């Protein structure tokens with residue numbers, strides 16, 4: 001039934017300041033779901049690219065000129081009135097002051113304090129995706145030593161790092177439990193999320209925010225584990241599709257560039273990275289040989305952000 005309907009492409013703008021504050025608007029009278037809150041945007045017209053539609057809709061609805069917008073996530077949603085393919089872009093820079101040209105109510109919000117309702121039904125997972133930081137750190141006590149790593153971690157947290165994965169394959173179970181507890185405690189102090197690689201029981205035991213599945217686990221689990229935030233490592237399209245089918249919160253996808261530890265391994269390169277991840281419903285972090293300065297390039301190719309195992313722990317000054 002619904003699957004036979006024509007897919008309607010919709011360009012959707014998440015207009016977001018650097019501190020994470022974003023804009024929701026209330027759908028005007030006369031449209032389906034009038035009064036519901038949504039991100040500004042609208043249907044792609046015949047002959048238009050999604051990007052062109054985004055720029056046009058935002059000019060029409062808010063009177064601002066989009067100058068920097070990055071493809072982000074794509075979701076297909078079946079409404080009684082239409083089957084829509086929502087192309088979400090993060091709009092990070094614009095000219096002019098947003099003004100409600102269609103008399104819509106506006107609200108600037110942070111993802112952890114959304115106090116307007118109801119939202120369009122498709123938008124719940126989008127708020128969850130928006131709450132994920134754009135820089136993702138992976139622990140590296142293997143190279144820095146446990147104490148050395150914790151010092152670097154605290155300095156990175158002080159500088160604004162907001163998510164870290166505990167991944168130390170060389171540690172014994174006891175060492176890992178104590179290390180993970182230290183990372184969780186530091187994370188809590190600085191308001192950062194902590195996920196634990198592969199071990200659901202350990203994540204629960206140390207009070208982590210969630211679990212990061214290995215690509216092997218990803219292909220084996222039948223259902224999404226119920227322990228908060230769930231991510232996974234992916235290296236190919238099949239794994240990415242599996243992560244999408246399991247409704248995971250995010251994935252790491254790479255290697256994008258050669259890495260120090262595996263300089264001769266095949267890499268995706270940015271163009272292939274962008275091609276493979278386009279149309280995915282969940283945020284994708286680029287991984288492999290990246291530095292903080294690569295963030296905007298990653299956005300350009302559709303990534304949510306970048307994940308780093310080494311450069312994120314270097315002192316910036």
Ligand SMILES: Nc1nc2c([nH]c(=O)n2[C@H]2C[C@H](O)[C@@H](COP(=O)(O)OP(=O)(O)OP(=O)(O)O)O2)c(=O)[nH]1
Pocket residue numbers: 010011012031032037038039040041042043044077079082084086120121122123
């Ligand atoms: N703009 C927008 N549309 C969304 C969001 N989430 C969501 O499910 N949609 C759906 C609702 C609609 O079915 C479709 C957008 O269609 P629309 O009616 O707003 O498009 P439009 O501005 O081009 O309006 P019109 O041509 O019908 O006047 O996408 C969102 O966050 N923003």
